[in-house]
Amino acid sequence: MDRLTKDDVHPKILQKLLEDSDITIEDALENEMILNMGPQHPATHGVLRLLLRLDGETVIGCVPDVGYLHRGYEKMAENMSYYEYIPHTDRLDYISPLSNNVAWVLAVEKLAGIEVPVRAQYIRMIVAELARIASHLVAIGSFAMDVGALTVFLWTLREREKIMDIWDILCGARFTNSYTRIGGVANDAQPEALALVKRFIDEIDANLSECESLLNTNRIFIERLDGVGIISKEDALSYGYTGPNLRASGVEFDLRRATPYLQYDKIDFRIPVFTEGDCLARYFVRADEVRESAKIVKQCLQLMSPGEIKANLPKSVLPQKAEVYSKMEELIHDFMIVNFGINPPVGEVYHAIEGSKGELGFYLVSKGEGHPWKCKIRSPSFIHIQSLPHLVKGHMVSDVVAIIGSIDPIMGEADK
Amino acid sequence: MELKELISQKLQANFPEAEFEFSEFRNELSIKINKKFVNPICKFLKEDPELEFLLCEDVTAIDWAKRENRFTVVYHIFSLKLNFRLVLKADVDESDCAIDTVSSVWKTSNWQERETYDMYGIKFKNHPDLRRIYMPEEFEYHPLRKDFPLLGIPGSLPLPKK
Numbered sequence: 001m002d003r004l005t006k007d008d009v010h011p012k013i014l015q016k017l018l019e020d021s022d023i024t025i026e027d028a029l030e031n032e033m034i035l036n037m038g039p040q041h042p043a044t045h046g047v048l049r050l051l052l053r054l055d056g057e058t059v060i061g062c063v064p065d066v067g068y069l070h071r072g073y074e075k076m077a078e079n080m081s082y083y084e085y086i087p088h089t090d091r092l093d094y095i096s097p098l099s100n101n102v103a104w105v106l107a108v109e110k111l112a113g114i115e116v117p118v119r120a121q122y123i124r125m126i127v128a129e130l131a132r133i134a135s136h137l138v139a140i141g142s143f144a145m146d147v148g149a150l151t152v153f154l155w156t157l158r159e160r161e162k163i164m165d166i167w168d169i170l171c172g173a174r175f176t177n178s179y180t181r182i183g184g185v186a187n188d189a190q191p192e193a194l195a196l197v198k199r200f201i202d203e204i205d206a207n208l209s210e211c212e213s214l215l216n217t218n219r220i221f222i223e224r225l226d227g228v229g230i231i232s233k234e235d236a237l238s239y240g241y242t243g244p245n246l247r248a249s250g251v252e253f254d255l256r257r258a259t260p261y262l263q264y265d266k267i268d269f270r271i272p273v274f275t276e277g278d279c280l281a282r283y284f285v286r287a288d289e290v291r292e293s294a295k296i297v298k299q300c301l302q303l304m305s306p307g308e309i310k311a312n313l314p315k316s317v318l319p320q321k322a323e324v325y326s327k328m329e330e331l332i333h334d335f336m337i338v339n340f341g342i343n344p345p346v347g348e349v350y351h352a353i354e355g356s357k358g359e360l361g362f363y364l365v366s367k368g369e370g371h372p373w374k375c376k377i378r379s380p381s382f383i384h385i386q387s388l389p390h391l392v393k394g395h396m397v398s399d400v401v402a403i404i405g406s407i408d409p410i411m412g413e414a415d416k
Numbered sequence: 417m418e419l420k421e422l423i424s425q426k427l428q429a430n431f432p433e434a435e436f437e438f439s440e441f442r443n444e445l446s447i448k449i450n451k452k453f454v455n456p457i458c459k460f461l462k463e464d465p466e467l468e469f470l471l472c473e474d475v476t477a478i479d480w481a482k483r484e485n486r487f488t489v490v491y492h493i494f495s496l497k498l499n500f501r502l503v504l505k506a507d508v509d510e511s512d513c514a515i516d517t518v519s520s521v522w523k524t525s526n527w528q529e530r531e532t533y534d535m536y537g538i539k540f541k542n543h544p545d546l547r548r549i550y551m552p553e554e555f556e557y558h559p560l561r562k563d564f565p566l567l568g569i570p571g572s573l574p575l576p577k578k
Contacts, residue, residue, distance in 0.1 A: 073537075079566050083535055110442055174563035237470045237496075240524025251496070253471075258499045347441040350492050350503065352473065363492070365478055376476040378492075386527040415550065 027269040032060070034342045034388040035397070039068045042145050043401040046411030048385065057396050062389040065271070066382070069415035073083040077375035079340030082108045082182060083318065085375075090176035092379065095112075095138050096131035098167070106261060107351035107362035108182050112316055112344035119309040120184040121262045122300045125138075126197060127170070128262075129293040129300075130351070133204065134163045135356035135408075136244075136286040136293075139254040143283060143405035144215055148226045156343060162200050169193040182342065184310030185318030201294045208290055219391040229403035232277060239387040242380055243358025243408055244289060248282040250275035255354040267299050279406035282378060314340040341370025350378075357381055358410060383415040419500055420445050423467065430460055446503035451489070454506050455516045461493065461502070464520055469493040469502060472522035475529055475542070477508075477536045481562040486510040490516055491525075514539040535560035 030291040038049040047068035073092070077085050078234035089104045090097035094179025109116060116124075119268030147159035170193045171186060179186050208241040215221050232237070236249035246253055254271045256264040272288035274281035311317050318337055319330040331376050346368045365374040384407045391407070392400045422423065422439055427447070436455070461469040472521060474492040480492055485507035494501050508515050517540040519526040520539035527549060529540045534548040537558035557564055 070550040071560060075564075075566060113442070206509070223488075234431070238523045240472055240522065242471075244475075253496055258496070259501070348446070348503075349442050349444065350474070350501070357472065361473060363474060363476060374478050376474065378474045380529075382527065383524055386524065 003295040022260075028132075037400070039065075044404055045142065045409055046405070048409065048411055048416075050388065051390075052397065052400065054110075054397065059392045059395055059397065059400060062392050062400075064385050066385060066411070066414055068099075069411045070308075070416065074246050074375055074377060074416045077372055079371060080349065081338075081370050082344075082372065082390045086180065086224055087176065087178045090178055091389070091412055092377065092416065093135070093355065093357060093360070093381070093410045094175070095410055096135035098127040098131040098178050098179060099135075099173065099353065099355045100360065101178060102262075103351070103353045103355060103360045104362055105180045105182050106353060107349060107364055108344070110351045111349045111364050111366055112182070112342060112349065114183050114311055114313060116311055116318060118263065119188075119307040120305060120311075122304040123185050123189050123309065124180060125262050125264070125394045126189070126269075126297050127177075127299050129164050129297045130166065132293045132356040133290050134160045136290050137163075138409040139286055139405075140211070142282065142401075143408070144221065146401045146405035147335075148220060149215065149218065149221055152211055152214050155214070155303075155320065157385075159204065159207055161211060164194075166193055166196045166200065169196065169341045181310065181318060183313060188321045192300065195326065197297065203303075205295050208287065208378055212287055222398075225283065228333070228395060228399050228407060229277045230276070231276075231387065231391060235390065236277065237255070237414060239390070240383045241358070243356075243381070244285045244355065245282055245358065245384055248274050248285045249277035253350055255353075255359055259352075261351075263300075263303070264296075266303065266386050268366050269296050269299075277401050282406040282408075319388075343368055343370055351377065355380060357410060357413065358384065360413075372396060377416055379413040379416065381411070382416075384410050385414055419498060420476060423447075423502065424463065426467070427457065427460075431457060444503060448505045448507070451508060451515045453505040454489075454504075455521070457504070457517060458491070458493075458518045461550065466547060467495055468497045469495045471496060472518070472525050473501070474529075475518070475525045475562065477532050477538055479536060479562045484509070487513070487536060489515055489532065489538065492539065508538055513517045513537060514518075516541050517542060517543040534558070535569050 033054045035052045035054055037045040037052055038044040049065040051063040052059050065178050071367050086101060086104060089100040109159055135155040137160045141153035144152035167177055168174045170189060171177050233250045236246050236290055237251060250273060252271050252273045257271060269292050272285050274284055314333045319334055322329040324334045344366045346366060348365045350361055351362045352359045360380060361378035363376035367373045391403050421471055427436055431453060432551060434450055434453045439446050461467055471494040473494050476490050478488045478490060480486055487508040489506050491504040492501060506515060515538060517529055519529060529543055530547060530549040532538055533540060533546055534550055535558055540546055
């Protein structure tokens with residue numbers, strides 16, 4: 001093999017290398033090291049890259065680097081109709097695509113002033129809560145795997161698989177669902193799907209307890225997380241934390257309660273809050289939220305009554321496919337909506353829902369055209385990653401992995 | 417309705433020299449402010465004991481393409497105490513494409529302002545770390561500006577040679 005000699009290196013590079021005074025090895029005990037972690041690293045939950053400055057094995061500085069999955073979804077939204085964008089929201093937080101669908105259509109409906117039938121709202125709540133359960137199950141499983149407990153991952157994914165089967169029946173797709181429509185949902189929930197939901201909800205408590213029993217009494221798991229990555233209440237708010245991560249720091253804030261949307265004001269549920277603000281608290285919050293979501297779904301199933309699943313607004317709500325093929329007017333409306341889009345009035349709205357990772361908001365600016373003038377995605381993961389330097393400071397390299405797992409970022413959402 | 421009056425009265429009483437434009441759409445109150453007062457107004461809204469807008473949800477910008485003041489920087493802030501969301505807006509012109517940072521008020525706006533800078537090219541004065549966040553540092557354009565084509569600009573990103 002040919003080796004590079006000093007002559008092969010460009011003099012400019014050599015000069016730069018000689019100038020580098022940050023890293024010295026004069027004193028072997030006091031040397032600092034820069035460690036590059038990611039973007040291809042199994043524990044960073046996607047393409048997150050961290051640059052760590054280490055003193056021995058202690059992290060003394062950290063610079064996160066995002067953007068490896070930047071697809072320009074905000075630019076794309078400006079060039080497509082409101083309907084066309086629904087499948088793209090699946091690709092944001094790809095662990096819980098349905099809650100993104102719900103967030104997007106709620107924002108568009110607020111902009112266009114569309115009222116949705118009650119049954120469709122309950123169906124949306126059920127799918128959004130199932131998405132939250134799925135997301136938290138993956139979060140708990142992969143978090144446990146990050147700190148070395150592999151079995152839990154298999155058990156929580158087994159539970160998630162049941163949710164995917166429900167989605168499969170409900171909307172014909174397991175992963176990227178695109179189930180919601182502006183003004184309702186794509187199709188009514190089938191009795192088989194609802195029966196499966198009921199069975200899943202009845203079983204989840206016992207099944208989750210089974211998973212928890214592997215972790216809650218596991219000394220290695222507890223000791224690796226207890227007191228690691230603490231963020232105080234004030235810092236958490238200042239860093240813009242929302243969702244489970246904020247509630248683990250002792251702030252009782254949940255958009256389902258604070259600004260009720262859909263039918264959440266009719267539902268009785270508890271907001272789990274822990275005050276420690278460490279990795280362990282974030283795990284406990286997620287586990288408790290799975291149970292609360294199950295409670296919400298159970299109440300939705302009881303409160304749901306048969307009825308319409310789409311608003312009766314032919315100018316802005318797509319007609320059912322069967323009617324498009326048999327009726328002239330529906331065909332015209334379908335053609336107009338698909339080709340020119342719905343034209344909401346001039347204005348700007350911001351609508352946020354309590355997504356599974358935190359506050360998921362869409363900011364839409366309309367100029368009265370078929371496509372938005374501007375669309376901004378307020379993604380919780382992006383905000384949470386920002387606080388990583390604060391969280392990892394003073395901890396070991398192996399704790400960094402645990403901390404990333406505990407704030408549960410999804411890069412599809414963080415990079416848009 | 418009372419809440420909105422309270423906020424507008426408080427702002428006008430504390431910043432008599434600033435001009436406010438109040439507007440409402442879909443029950444969301446938005447206030448247009450002069451960009452010179454962004455920092456003190458945000459600080460006031462966060463620290464006033466009756467308001468406590470502790471959570472900065474979002475900082476972004478809108479490109480109006482052909483308008484005189486080309487950009488509008490938009491802040492969405494939320495008060496946990498009042499369960500109320502407020503929209504602050506400040507116009508920025510292309511010739512003086514800069515605005516004060518609010519990252520000293522809310523730490524979260526650090527990255528959000530970096531994103532806005534990356535996407536729109538609006539500079540945030542006194543920002544501690546104003547670098548691009550998604551695009552590479554040597555990229556010359558700002559992708560969310562309306563004059564940036566959807567397909568991108570050929571040659572703007574170095575590609576491997578044949």
